[in-house]
Amino acid sequence: MVAWYDLWVPVLVVPRATVCLRSLKRGQARVGLQKTDRPPRHIEHGRAENESRGLRAGLEQKPIRLAVLPLQDLGAAPGPSFTYGLLEDLIAQLSAFDRLEVAPSLSVLQFAGQPLAPAEIAKRLSVDHLLYGTLQLQGERVKIGMQLVQLKPDRVLWSEVYEGHWDELFAIQRKVVQRTMEGLREKLALLLRPAPEHIPDPEAYQWYLQGWSTYFQGNPEATWKARRCFERAIALAPEFHRAHFALAGMLSSLASWWGDLRIKDVANAYYAAIEKAAEDSSLRFDISASMAWMKMWEWNLPEAERLFRHAIIQPTETSFCHSGFVHCLFTQGKLEEAYQAAQLGMDKNPNHVLNRSMLSDVSLLLGKYEECERICRSILLQMPGKHSTITMLIWVLIVQGRPGEAIRAGEEHLARTGQRLYFVVGRLALAYLTAGDRVNAERLYAEMEERSTRGEKGFPYFMALYQQVAGRPERALDLLEEYLPDRLTDYLWLKVQPEFKPLRGHPRFEAILVEVFGPSASPRPDGRRAAE
Secondary structure, X not given: OOOHHHHOOOOOOOOOOOOOHHHOOHHXXXXXXXXXXXXXXXXXXXHHHHHHHHHHHHHHHOOEEEEEOXXXXXXXXXXXXXXXXXXXXXXXXXXXXXXXXEOOHHHOHHHXXXXXXXXXXXXXXXXXXXXXXXXXXXXXXXXXXXXXXXXXXXXXXXXXXXXXXHHHHHHHHHHHHHHHHHHHHHHOOXXXXXXXXXXXXXXXXXXXXXHHHHHOOOOHHHHHHHHHHHHHHHHHOOOOHHHHHHHXXXXXXHHOOOXXXXXXXXXXXXXXHHHHHOOOHHHHHHHHHHHHHHHHHOOOHHHHHHHHHHHHOOOOOOHHHHHHHHHHHHHOOOHHHHHHHHHHHHHHOOOOHHHHHHHHHHHHHOOOHHHHHHHHHHHHHHOOOOHHHXXXXXXXXXXXXXXXXXXHHHHHHHHHHOOOOHHHHHHHHHHHHHHOOHHHHHHHHHHHHHHHHOOOOOHHHHXXXXXXXXXXXXXXXXXXHHOHHHOOHHHHHOOOOHHHHHHOOOHHHHHHHHHHHOHHHXXXXXXXXXXX
């Protein structure tokens, strides 16, 4: 199972672009000249004039796909918040040009800190141009170098260096954005001027950056703190659209995998934040993918699938959008299609942790246990504290008849992270139960019961799963029915959860499936389920 914070990444920049003036075919202009009545002595002048017109016409017809990469820190730099802020502003400004296809900010973070050549990154993003730079601190002076590079042929189209005092970072940021936009408009022949400057109130902006920096810690407490940061940013700058979008992400995060809130309790606030964020056209693809995830959390899988299918064909597809599509497919029982979609995601971004996580989930459900375990272990080598992956590793070790290894992995994770998330505790309880250690299994079950009584929303599904594995299916059904009104996101696993397979055909279980997945999950007159 994949935690929501794995799906959200900072709203950084990865624009993408495709056409450069000199990459267009000069032959098209020459063909046009042959059809004119211009005297021979004017041919050379006419060729240049028509070629220029042809180039501009070509640019008007084709989009420019551009990727903006995180600044490379050359040492002793001011910190990640400045880099995030600069990229935020660049993506907002670039998106205002009609012919620039700017990828959502959720596509670039995967490349931050990775030792990949720019050409390799461009290949993975399917772009022809890159905008990137370096950041370093020299004494009390900050130095930033920016370059616009065309990949085919490999050449620098534009570059500039900016310097300033370290305590004037905000002014430097404004200068870099302004001069970069001017440089790109000239070199890429962008005819439209960008929208009015995006940078909000400085104090609001700092709260916004602090919110993302806090959220990256990847735990419920950090998500609550990040939410408050974004709310403060909005209070100071109500028209700060990206802060509204970030707030929507925090709400859905707290109400999905973390389990602290219920989706139905945050829905109105989520959609209000999304509606405000939608006033910024640069966020349209981010919003589309976010809305698809939200529809899935609301148990509206057909609408979620429709939105995902529409979103993934966009030229600015994000990895978390693609993984959401995989999740939407396999929770409906479309395992083979989900596996193919997961492999496609891996082909596009093999190093993106979310794509790898989704492939591990589908591999387990299809009985490809060795593949699932291999993926999980590779992810944990890179991110030892990844909660969703340790949960999947515990599960795959259990089904392979290795509950002792599963217990060790789970207990080491709890000790290392100091966090007892419901899906880790719940899966670890099942490992103890499978191993025949009833004492520790019941100890963890008692913890789940107690925390559920306190109002923590994630445990009931795993409590029902525990009762089913313990051979008490009626008690499992009691729990599933009792907490059905909470619309917990883990209920989306009911159709594919192997442990619940013996309940298929049970009237009470089928009624629950109808509530979660709609009428298509109910039996047909011939006794078969329409969803099968």
